[in-house]
Amino acid sequence: MPNAHRKPQARSTGIAFVGDEAAPSFNRDLSWLEFNRRVLEQSADSSVPLLERVRFLTIFTSNLDEFFMKRVGLVKRQVHAGIEAVGADGMSPRQQLLQIREFVTRLCRQRQSIYAEQLVPALRGAGIEVLAYSELQPKDRAWAQDWYVQNVYPALTPLAVNPTHRFPFISNLSESLAIRASDPTKEHVPVPADGEAPDPLFARLKFPASIRQYVPLPSRGQAGHHRFVMLQDIVRNNLDDLFPGLNILELANFRVTRSAGIQKDDLDTANLLQSIEADIKQRRFARVVRVEMEEGASPDLRRWLLDKLNVDQHDAYYRPPGVDFLGLAELCELDRPDLKFRPWKPAIPPRLAPVVIAPAGEKAAAAFFAAIRKQDILVHHPYESFNASVERFIAAAASDPDVVTIKQTLYRTSPDSPFIESLMRAAEAGKQVACLVELRARFDESRNVRFARQLEKAGVHVAYGVAGLKTHCKTSLVVRKERHGLRCYAHLGTGNYHPKTAQLYTDCGLLTAEPDLTGDLVNLFNFLTGLAAKHEYGTLLVAPFTMRQKFYDMIDREMQHVRQGRPGRIIAKINAFDDREMAAKLYEAGAAGVKITLICRGFCCLRPGVPGLSENIRVISIVGRFLEHSRLFYFGAGEEDPIDGEWYFGSADWMYRNLSNRVEVAVPVRDRDARRRLQRIFEVHLADRRCAWELSPHGTYARLTPAPDADPTSPEAAGTFETLMREAHPE
DSSP: OOOTTSOOOEEEOOOOOOOOTTOSBOOHHHHHHHHHHHHHHHTTOTTSOHHHHHHHHHHHHHHHHHHIIIIIHHHHHHHHTTOOOOOTTSOOHHHHHHHHHHHHHHHHHHHHHHIIIIIHHHHHHTTEEEEOGGGOOHHHHHHHHHHHHHHTGGGOOOEEEBTTBOOOOOOTTOEEEEEEEEOHHHHTSOOOTTSOOOOOEEEEEEOOTTSOSEEEOOOTTOTTOEEEEEHHHHHHTOOTTTSTTOEEEEEEEEEEEEOOOOOOTTOOGGGHHHHHHHHHHHHTTOOEEEEEEETTOOHHHHHHHHHHHTOOGGGEEEEOSSOOTTGGGGGGGSSOGGGSOOOOOOBOOTTTHHHHHSOSSHHHHHHHHHHHHHSOEEEEETTBOSIIIIIHHHHHHHHOTTEEEEEEEESSOOTTOHHHHHHHHHHHTTOEEEEEEOTTSTTOHHHHHHHHHHHHHTTOEEEOOBTTBEEOOEEEEEEEEETTEEEEEEEEESSOSOTTGGGTEEEEEEEEOOHHHHHHHHHHHHHHHSSOOOOOOSSOEEETTTHHHHHHHHHHHHHHHHHTTSOOEEEEEESOBOOHHHHHHHHHHHHTTOEEEEEESSOBOBOOSOTTTTTTEEEEEEOSSSEEOOEEEEEOTTOSSGGGSEEEEESOOBSHHHHHSEEEEEEEOOOHHHHHHHHHHHHHHHHOSSSEEEEOTTSOEEEEOOOTTOOTTSHHHHHHHHHHHHHHSOO
């Protein structure tokens, strides 16, 4: 593998955040904001296709919404509870809120700058314009007014706010218009010497979410030219019919974000379904944690709105008019392949190609299982087809008459999930089918409740989770009747059983019939759906029982190898890192001379490169076309050839919740061909100077750049995603 510790060429664009430089850990939330800044930087990267840059801007915005709902809501509850304790990052909750506000304000200014100064001119140059209502020609304005009357006006509901009309409920993330008006019939009424002038009138108008936010204008014979006007702009300029006879004094767009609430992970599973349904309803009315308000709103309107929403000025963020950053996703739907990533068609895994190409049926299903029985099959999505491997595995099990049992865990899946359909079909065919549906998957609770009820109606045995633990492992077990008795087949993966995200997230999975692995999985499912827990497993690492200690044992062995004069090496690819005990263990290993590289896409609380603490630890982040989601682990085991080391992949990040509060699985990879493939993934990631960022000891990230003479087709210059896509289709 490439030397992961050579000095890279880097370009720093970090926004330094203040913290305790002596603290051993970074603040989790500020580190997450650093991650979202890396997402935002994609929209400023001129080498990324234009509409993909726009899409990254919307992803940044959506990420920020979720951050406020989940994380800021939690920190604010700590402040309201009077918690002043300082964490391992040297910060109290109140200090965190202040720094979060400062960081978010800077990021939002950067977002606006990228949009106005880079994307708007580039879009215009590509024939895509967003026009202000005032810029419309008479014909276009007449068209917009007619369109408004037919498509919008009947759906609008102006809500007055006065002594007889209470301030209305404002739903989460809804776009609204605050209106201050006056009644001209009362403006000239003399005011008594001891009286007061009439109060201004206030109203709220919600913009319909079901209507396009960027309305396409007629082409007017300009082929290839796309013109849009914002729905908000049309509504703001056609208020006369909604407020007849009133003078509109002021208009200001605003949007609220509500806390997602605290999840009750320790509920009695007997009442879990009903409790989750109740929590979903309560979340709708959760506390407001952010108000985004149009810049230029008067102090009076600001004070009035913040007072009505029961928030203070520190919860107010101001944004420019004339843009809906989430709505910009509609522009990305344009049929402009010249402005997007080239379409990607995943490759069919070579060992499955003969059976996937064959017509579906009982023989095809038997051939599919025979291929797995012959040799473990590692699949790497989205480079390799999820449909032809994981979906096909469950579909084959449902249609094969020799399959007697199917068991699966579902954490997240798509609304039209083929897995739900296959499990229902199998149950209706008389097979024994069990499915653990994790009802507490954040923001997917409603969907998972619906799936659970569907499955139950079809005769599937549904479990709702384990008391006190979220079930986050990605596992499927198929039991098949064969010549010499029952044989078990399994799929174990790093990602959800979600066909849509499988096209966008990088994940690994293993299809196997190895008895040691499937035997452990049988015991795990008995724990998930039964009463007794088996805490020891022969091959699988299972959190919260064995995974943490097994990782510690492997780290200890790496230190022992170094002490005995052999190389010590650890590489872990994860999504996030916040576990203090794991950080302390890695600091100890690094101080002992073990070379450690973390490929951590999201936030990382571990502080690398600090003399005397972590100079042997390096942290990089890969951000680009696909979302890096797989969790891969390599321990050198004192071997010169990396293939002879210890290789694992699994569902768990190195976070406290994953290692201690969730059911997770990590799988040892024994097949040498599969190990070579994992080694190649690491080689590409560690060579990448196109999509990679490196974490500094101060908490900021520097973007790595390839050498001027780098081969354009090499991982260094082409980056992780282009390299692995090319290698998936070598022709």
